[in-house]
Amino acid sequence: MTQALSRTGVRQPTLKHTVPMKVIALGDSLIYGFGDPEGGGWVDRLRRQWMQSEGPILYNLGVRGDTVRHISQRLENEFRHRGELRHQVPDQIILSVGVNDSARLGRPDGRNMTPFPEFQTRMADLLDRASQLCPVTFVGMVPVDGTKMPFLDAFFFNNEDQHLYNEATRLACQERQIPFLDLFDAWRQRGEAWCQSQMSKDGLHPNSQGYQMLLADILDWQALQILG
Template sequence: MPVLPKQLVVIGDSSVYGWGDTVGGGWCERLRKDWSKFHDFPIIYPLGVRGDGIEKVSLRWEKEWSSRGETRRNKPKAILLNVGLNDTPTIGQKNGRHQLEINGFEYGLERLIFEMKSQTQVFVIGLTPVDENKMPFAGCLWYSNDFCHSYERRMEEVCINQNVPFLPTFREMYSDNRSKNWIAEDGIHLNTHGHLWIYQRLKSWDILNKWKES
């Protein structure tokens, strides 16, 4: 009887969906295609929804994750979580209230990861830079790199406290002089070059590779 490959559910927002990458379909799709070349590598299920934040992912993750085990008694062996950017902006003005205030974001992430971890292996990816000159997004949302940095730091702290592998992406991308060329015209999504950067970073992430090959 053939051995069923493991499944990796990648859940999050438009970054997981691949919005902005008109060539490769996004970093997740690039990774899925790369892994699909090998019959014994895990199957990747991309589950990105544009606009999702912590609260919406918390509502849908368990049903979506549990239904992708491919057989009745099997459940996917891991989740790769990429969410948070849509929780960072202020609404209406630069000094307005946040879509989700940072302490509420941290609390929501703690609960979400705790719930996921009780069911399966969890990996978490950080946030990505924005182009502040293009704000406000959609005429009302003010994203900023200071907010992205602060929220990613909270993400890292939560992951450290729960012993969950975390891949920080914001600091590394933002410190690269080329990063402004990796952001789409709308100011918040990655373009093809940005998605390629994330894909290459994930492809070389040792802890994910060890899980993949275990």
């Protein structure tokens, strides 16, 4: 709080403008919200909730099909251009990427979109660089329905590969003390039938009900509770 002179010469307290916290959600279609025509995905649902409560400003920077390489390429540029005011930058980064990296190309036993050793290296680099910009949290992937593959007649996703890539991400975050929400294990513990009921017809993206459940899981996550 600062003080200003009134017409009588007496200093009156004036309220200092509070700049709201800015958060960027950077990732693939799980951030973008594909598959949720009702709410636009968990990020947009959360954005509207925070707007109503005058909470943080949340930017949805999800791009369908992005891999860890794509996110790494646009990390700094997205971060530097979301400050709104001169010399400001976001206060928090939410990352969510990895499922596209795990995809098998062309056939169920084809090569992964991003070979696993390369994925580990790229993910470690992404987390290190993001952490140098501001605090980071990571929202993990949700299980897919492998019976609905291939996706777009070209990509084969399966839970075995997902588990491998998800676990590598979890461990990389753990090593850097980055909060990681393990949705993959949390959803699988609820049963295969439950998981399938939360997915769109393509077997890859959550449906509107699934995104609502995803939001509920995220709102219960302590790492996000301190923001809103």
